Amino acid sequence: MVRTYALLAWTWMRASAQYPVSLALLTLGSLAVNALDILAIWVIFSHTTTLGGFALPEVMFLYGTAGVSFAVADMLFGNVDRLSTHIRSGGFDIMLIRPAAAFLQMAVDRFNVQRFGRITQAAVVLGLALAGLEVPWSRAWMIPVMIVCGVVIFASIFAIAGATQFLLINAPEVANAFTYGGSSLTQYPLTVYGSELVRAVTFVVPLAFVNWQPALLVLGRDDPLGLPHWLRYASPLAAVALATVAMLAWRAGIRRYRSTGS
Amino acid sequence: MIDVQEVGRTFTIRRRTGLLRRERRVVHAVQNLSFTVRAGEFVGYLGPNGAGKSTTIKMLTGILAPSSGRIQVAGLDPARRRTALARRIGVVFGQRTTLWWDLPLRDSFELIRHLYKVDRVAFRRRLDELTELLTLGEFLRTPVRQLSLGQRMRGDITAALLHDPRVLVLDEPTIGLDVVSKAAMRGFLRKLNAERGTTVLLTTHDMGDIEKLCDRVMLIDNGRLAFEGGIDDLRATAPEETSIEDVVARLYARGAPAAGQRQARGQ
Ligand SMILES: Nc1ncnc2c1ncn2[C@@H]1O[C@H](COP(=O)(O)OP(=O)(O)OP(=O)(O)O)[C@@H](O)[C@H]1O
Numbered sequence: 001m002v003r004t005y006a007l008l009a010w011t012w013m014r015a016s017a018q019y020p021v022s023l024a025l026l027t028l029g030s031l032a033v034n035a036l037d038i039l040a041i042w043v044i045f046s047h048t049t050t051l052g053g054f055a056l057p058e059v060m061f062l063y064g065t066a067g068v069s070f071a072v073a074d075m076l077f078g079n080v081d082r083l084s085t086h087i088r089s090g091g092f093d094i095m096l097i098r099p100a101a102a103f104l105q106m107a108v109d110r111f112n113v114q115r116f117g118r119i120t121q122a123a124v125v126l127g128l129a130l131a132g133l134e135v136p137w138s139r140a141w142m143i144p145v146m147i148v149c150g151v152v153i154f155a156s157i158f159a160i161a162g163a164t165q166f167l168l169i170n171a172p173e174v175a176n177a178f179t180y181g182g183s184s185l186t187q188y189p190l191t192v193y194g195s196e197l198v199r200a201v202t203f204v205v206p207l208a209f210v211n212w213q214p215a216l217l218v219l220g221r222d223d224p225l226g227l228p229h230w231l232r233y234a235s236p237l238a239a240v241a242l243a244t245v246a247m248l249a250w251r252a253g254i255r256r257y258r259s260t261g262s
Numbered sequence: 263m264i265d266v267q268e269v270g271r272t273f274t275i276r277r278r279t280g281l282l283r284r285e286r287r288v289v290h291a292v293q294n295l296s297f298t299v300r301a302g303e304f305v306g307y308l309g310p311n312g313a314g315k316s317t318t319i320k321m322l323t324g325i326l327a328p329s330s331g332r333i334q335v336a337g338l339d340p341a342r343r344r345t346a347l348a349r350r351i352g353v354v355f356g357q358r359t360t361l362w363w364d365l366p367l368r369d370s371f372e373l374i375r376h377l378y379k380v381d382r383v384a385f386r387r388r389l390d391e392l393t394e395l396l397t398l399g400e401f402l403r404t405p406v407r408q409l410s411l412g413q414r415m416r417g418d419i420t421a422a423l424l425h426d427p428r429v430l431v432l433d434e435p436t437i438g439l440d441v442v443s444k445a446a447m448r449g450f451l452r453k454l455n456a457e458r459g460t461t462v463l464l465t466t467h468d469m470g471d472i473e474k475l476c477d478r479v480m481l482i483d484n485g486r487l488a489f490e491g492g493i494d495d496l497r498a499t500a501p502e503e504t505s506i507e508d509v510v511a512r513l514y515a516r517g518a519p520a521a522g523q524r525q526a527r528g529q
């Protein structure tokens with residue numbers, strides 16, 4: 001799986017190198033956007049001291065972990081939510097006759113160098129946050145765990161968003177609300193939102209497990225909303241559960257796939 | 263090699279007809295279709311536009327799951343074992359390419375070698391053979407997007423055969439080819455079938471393909487099998503001296519007698 005992904009990613013990158021000027025411009029463009037992003041965040045954070053009861057480095061920690069998870073998921077699987085375009089063009093039929101998982105081919109389709117760019121910004125914020133936090137090792141182990149779980153959760157949301165397009169070929173925007181909306185939601189302490197919403201993202205769409213719950217552990221904080229303590233260890237569980245749902249949704253979608261009339 | 267038993271495929275089409283009213287229409291693209299193709303056969307699959315040929319091909323390759331009935335290709339159920347089946351069959355769609363648009367042909371082939379896990383030596387041998395037979399040598403370094411339709415088509419055929427499949431399924435492989443390319447393509451397919459024993463199923467609107475290539479013909483109309491038999495049996499359905507085009511045109515016009523009354527689709 002990993003080898004096939006890497007091979008196809010490399011192939012797509014070489015294919016994009018066939019248009020060197022456009023590649024250079026796109027890369028420059030994405031570097032500029034990332035630089036601006038970092039600047040924007042710096043502006044925001046330099047005017048912030050606390051947000052929702054959290055100090056600046058803690059806010060940056062939440063922002064950075066969610067950002068890294070989302071950027072990695074987006075880089076590896078973000079293309080999956082463009083399924084409807086591939087269905088309409090007939091390209092998905094071609095993926096189905098190759099001896100590799102259609103999901104994987106879909107994920108890696110048109111892989112390009114710019115996809116790496118999105119990670120840097122979030123990683124910079126996370127790095128600064130960690131420098132200002134001094135997390136003891138007894139709690140720091142959770143950081144890689146939560147990032148991996150976050151990647152799995154976001155990837156699952158991408159997969160579910162893709163799977164819905166087997167049915168709703170004309171509604172990719174609905175899917176975007178969940179993927180990009182979910183990423184924005186997790187960037188800030190959930191206390192800034194109402195407690196109803198927090199319950200929803202904890203138990204319905206398990207976004208709270210991307211960073212909020214495990215971050216409470218890392219930061220050594222009590223849950224401002226008083227949810228049970230064990231939830232902060234539950235990210236792997238939530239990730240596996242959502243990934244299972246995503247896999248079933250994708251399978252069901254492929255079974256219902258109708259191709260095109262020509 | 264290919265076994266289709268009482269297969270049906272329906273498409274439900276929902277259409278807005280008013281503000282709140284929505285119409286639901288069921289299209290029977292294929293209904294109650296049964297046929298077998300034995301190993302080594304060369305079978306033509308005919309039918310007027312919209313008859314259900316491509317839908318059948320998509321079910322045979324695992325792209326579409328049948329709504330009813332049972333299919334086996336190379337010993338596998340296509341919809342359930344799609345990726346395993348992909349290693350055993352070759353598929354060519356005349357209308358769209360399986361090659362990577364921006365990569366040189368050679369690189370597309372190399373990638374296919376990895377995906378299909380063909381060993382290096384066998385791959386080399388096979389590629390040399392195919393480029394020779396399809397006179398593709400001078401295009402190996404050309405990006406696919408710069409190839410003409412006929413050149414691309416030969417590239418696609420090569421791609422479908424690199425893993426030496428036992429079955430080759432082609433949906434309109436001669437569409438848009440000039441007379442010379444068509445003849446070359448036919449010669450190649452004939453040879454592939456005769457010498458390697460590859461089972462071939464092909465759809466076409468070109469009666470020349472049928473006459474020159476096929477041992478047997480299946481004709482589908484309105485999703486139902488309307489005729490099945492050898493070329494001679496096909497000819498025998500019309501008075502002598504009728505051209506093969508006219509023989510087929512007569513059958514198309516007659517509808518699907520084998521399936522009883524002709525039934526309007528979409529009810
Ligand atoms: N994805 C789909 N959604 C809705 N209807 C479809 C779909 N695919 C095929 N059909 C319908 O099923 C019928 C059979 O289509 P199919 O593409 O199999 O025909 P065909 O024999 O390949 O025709 P042609 O010779 O024009 O290629 C047509 O009536 C078509 O409109």
Ligand SMILES: [Mg+2]
Nearest residue numbers: 262315316317
């Ligand atoms: Mg067709």
